Amino acid sequence: MVDLQQQIASKVEASRNDIITFIQTLIKSPSLANDEGPVQAIIQNKLNSVGLDTEKIVIRFVELKDHPAFSDDGFSPDTRVNVLGHWKNKGDGKSLILNGHVDVVPTGLETSWTESPWSGLVKDGKIYGRGSCDMKAGLASGIFAIQTLQDIGFKPNGDIMVQSVIGEESGGCGTLTNIVKGYSADAAVILEPTSLKICPIQSGALTFRLTVPGRATHAATRWDGVSAIEKFNLIHQSILKFEKERHNSFNTDYFESKDRVAPINIGTIKGGQWHSTVPESVVAEGRFGVFPNETARKARNAFEKHIHSISNNDPWLKENPPVIEWFEGQFESGQTNLDEPMINSLIHAIVRSTGDAPIIEGVTYGSDLRLFTNHAHIPAVLFGPGDLHLAHAANEYVEIDEVLKTIKIIANMIVDWCGGTVD
Numbered sequence: 001m002v003d004l005q006q007q008i009a010s011k012v013e014a015s016r017n018d019i020i021t022f023i024q025t026l027i028k029s030p031s032l033a034n035d036e037g038p039v040q041a042i043i044q045n046k047l048n049s050v051g052l053d054t055e056k057i058v059i060r061f062v063e064l065k066d067h068p069a070f071s072d073d074g075f076s077p078d079t080r081v082n083v084l085g086h087w088k089n090k091g092d093g094k095s096l097i098l099n100g101h102v103d104v105v106p107t108g109l110e111t112s113w114t115e116s117p118w119s120g121l122v123k124d125g126k127i128y129g130r131g132s133c134d135m136k137a138g139l140a141s142g143i144f145a146i147q148t149l150q151d152i153g154f155k156p157n158g159d160i161m162v163q164s165v166i167g168e169e170s171g172g173c174g175t176l177t178n179i180v181k182g183y184s185a186d187a188a189v190i191l192e193p194t195s196l197k198i199c200p201i202q203s204g205a206l207t208f209r210l211t212v213p214g215r216a217t218h219a220a221t222r223w224d225g226v227s228a229i230e231k232f233n234l235i236h237q238s239i240l241k242f243e244k245e246r247h248n249s250f251n252t253d254y255f256e257s258k259d260r261v262a263p264i265n266i267g268t269i270k271g272g273q274w275h276s277t278v279p280e281s282v283v284a285e286g287r288f289g290v291f292p293n294e295t296a297r298k299a300r301n302a303f304e305k306h307i308h309s310i311s312n313n314d315p316w317l318k319e320n321p322p323v324i325e326w327f328e329g330q331f332e333s334g335q336t337n338l339d340e341p342m343i344n345s346l347i348h349a350i351v352r353s354t355g356d357a358p359i360i361e362g363v364t365y366g367s368d369l370r371l372f373t374n375h376a377h378i379p380a381v382l383f384g385p386g387d388l389h390l391a392h393a394a395n396e397y398v399e400i401d402e403v404l405k406t407i408k409i410i411a412n413m414i415v416d417w418c419g420g421t422v423d
Helices: 002-014 016-027 037-049 132-151 173-180 219-224 228-248 296-312 315-319 341-354 369-376 400-418
Strands: 053-058 081-087 096-101 126-128 154-156 160-165 188-190 204-213 264-271 281-290 323-331 380-382 397-399 420-422
Touching: 002 016, 002 132, 002 341, 002 400, 016 037, 016 126, 016 132, 016 400, 037 053, 037 081, 037 132, 037 160, 081 132, 081 173, 096 132, 096 173, 096 400, 126 132, 126 400, 132 154, 132 160, 132 397, 132 400, 154 400, 160 173, 173 369, 188 369, 204 228, 204 296, 228 264, 228 281, 228 296, 228 315, 281 296, 296 315, 296 323, 341 380, 341 400, 369 380, 397 400, 400 420
Parallel strands: 096 160, 096 188, 188 380
Antiparallel strands: 053 081, 081 160, 126 397, 154 420, 204 281, 204 323, 264 281
16 A cells, blocks of 8 residues: 555656646636636546546536525526546445536736736746636646546546536536436545645525615705615624624534634625715625524524614614525535544545645535535535635635645545555
8 A cells, every 4th residue: 555655646746747737728718607618628638538438517507496506696507518527447446526616706807916817827836827726726636636546557446526517606506417417426525725624514605685775865965865875884784793693602613713604794885876866775795604504594584684683773774674685606504524434534545645634624615515415415525725715816826736735635535435456
């Protein structure tokens, strides 16, 4: 086994330039939502080149719309595709899914970037560009773990499936499609950026729209109107207090900060029609955090109850209550029990590959993990290269050394989890 670990490590180091080039190629193919086709073609070609059986899975909202986890993200309901790669084996070992998404978020102002967001620049041991960290390097790591094992002649006893999915950033329609179509395994590793921490617990996140009414009048007589902006400010201040109260009432382990498990954030605000008019409405959109072991329904009810309570204490809002809508991403929380064998397998792979003591930590964002744990009933963890704080930010990057470590760890996990032999 020691010799096999050394072979894995040596092969990964020897493939360093090929790994970097492939990640650069993925970054240079912009894959914003609804435009993932070109990068999926690159992924499929790569999977074919390492001898996997590949297939395209078309996303069809009509097949998902009645599923309790479906979120209509507003993009194409029938033209986007997942790509799957199957490494099928005849043994009786356990099977494994390696899952990653290729959709990326918008770049923001390109002037905020030192180089083009799509440059794939390599500098000081880092690869820069939108999607480098979240999460094209992670997906590439899973693919190269398989290639490494093939190159050294390892034959696993269990089947391995690479899932390159779309739509994760806006609700998870890609992974949900795979689940609805029956693709399954004994465990799943989602190669999200976790700084090589094992993350089997995720908070949820529910997207909401809050419409606050006012009464318009000329600004010169503003006392005769009701400013929706002022009423929204009242509500917003109460939401910040409510967020703190919710955290004080929950006891959640394995999170870096117990006060930051299920944040509530206002992301956009639109109010008023004219600078000299008292604004008659404010529309605010945001994200409501869901605690582990808290259902999405319970979380929605808690927020609605809070807004109702605050409104009843204000004469105007009591008679003109805000309207709450839940739309787009409705990410449940999700959790894999820490005594699941797949977690121990990953722990052992980290120790063997790096000598480091593994860290287990929960994450505060929604991810496709909850689809595996809640709806496919598959134990799953988030694990991969990259710092979450760099995701969605300007000058996003991933450390090359972390990518190489990830490949070694995933390859060793496959050896341990699936079993197998070297020809």
